[in-house]
Amino acid sequence: MVGIVIISHSLKAAEGIKEIAQQMGREVPIVAVGGTEDGDLGTDPLAIKEAIESIGETDGVLLLVDLGSAVMNTQLAIDMLQDELQKRVVLCNAPILEGAVVAAVEAAMGHTLAQVKRAAEEAGQMEKLL
Amino acid sequence: MKVNRDQVVAMIEEMAAAMAQNKEYLTELDSAIGDADHGINMDRGFRKVLEKLPPVADKDIGTIFKNVAMSLISAVGGAAGPLYGTFFMQFGKIAAGKEELTASDIGAMLAAGLEGIKQRGKAVVGEKTMVDALEPAVEAYSAAADAGKDLVECLRAAVAAAEDGKKATIPLVAKKGRAHYLGERSVGHQDPGATSAELLLRAMLKVLES
Structure with a gap:
């Protein structure tokens, strides 16, 4: 099964999502990860790396991020991973909350990392005000 | 003239002092066009750098700079962490195994650091980022070195170019980072990242001039 890491500037936001x-x-x-080492708003590449590794035994890990530096710090975390795990990790361009919900559904159905990623990214086009 | 390990350690301490002194100023610049944390983040990052410096202060200069990079990566929290982390990681690669640095080593470190920042942040000159200060600085250093100037003169030229580059960010529209959400409203404000970049280079120069 595919695993999911939720990365926000706020640990509270990541945990809520x-x-x-x-x-x-x-x-x-x-896994939820967020905030700086001393609990301020921000993102910490080393904490993100550890979060990914903590579910590294899955069939791939989808990464969802909120804003700005979360993207760059996540890319840096990916660069720091062992080669084998790095190949099974993907950062996705999805809204963090809607993307996480859709990704959880897809992952529970046993879909591949590529399928879960695509579905999460499509969540950005979902019509909310039906 | 060469830069020895003690001077490198002094440069890092001077950078940390500059970030502490300009914490409010950088945060004020960032509150106009960003998320009002650049000064706080840089100060927090460099306080971590100082805390982790003593155990490696007698190692080769490459190890010292790699240690600076890891401290910034782990403690800054914002986009400046991976960017300056990459910058000093590149310094560390060029300085690996070295006990002293020549003018040409420092030129190579600055060029590699800039290249690292550009790759990590995917920014080019004119997007209202630290690249606007660093790229002219690297070019000015290299031009001064080619003209046969000594290390201090090269670094002085780099700092002057960084200062001009920093001021030149004022009329620009931000294309990167949190500021780009503001679009045209970012015009008229000096970029905090370009400002911290100039301060860091100036801190290096200050040690060599003293």
Whole structure:
């Protein structure tokens, strides 16, 4: 099964999004990471790297990020991973909350990393005000 | 003239002092066009650098700069962390195994550091980022070196070019980072990243001039 890492400037936001997504797939490995080392708003590449490694035994890891430096710090975290794991990790261009919910559903269905990523990215086009 | 390990350590301490002194100023610049944390982030990063410096202060200069890079990467929190982290990681690669640096080593370090920042941040000159200060600085250093100037003169030329580059960010529209959400409203403000870049280069120069 594909695992998911939720990366936000705020640990609270990441944990809240994890909670919502987890409801859609209780067995999906989901990790929330956010904030700086001393608890301020921001992102920490070393903490992101550890979060990815903590679910590195899955069939791939999808990374969802919020804004700005979260993207760059996540790319740096990916660069620091072992080659073998690096190949099974992908950063996706999806809205963090909607993307996480859709990804949890897809991962629970046993879909591949590429399928989960595509579905999460398509969540950006979902019509909310039906 | 060469730069020895003690001078390198002094440069890093001077950079940390500059970030502490300009914490409010950088944050004020960032509050106009960003998320008002650049000064706080840079100061937090360099406080971590100082904390981690003593155990490696007697190692080769490459190890010292790699240590600076890792401290910034782990402690800054914003985009400046991976960017300056990459900058000093490149310094560390060029300086690996060295106990002293020549003018040409420092030129190569600055050029590699700039290249690293451009790759990591995918920015080019004119997008209202630290690249606007660093690229002219690298070019000025290299031109001064080619003209046979000594190390201090090369670095002085680099700092002057960085200062001009920093001021030249004022009329620009931001294309990167949090500021680009502001679009045209970013015009009229000096870029905080270009400002911290100039301060860091100036701190290096200050040690050599003293």
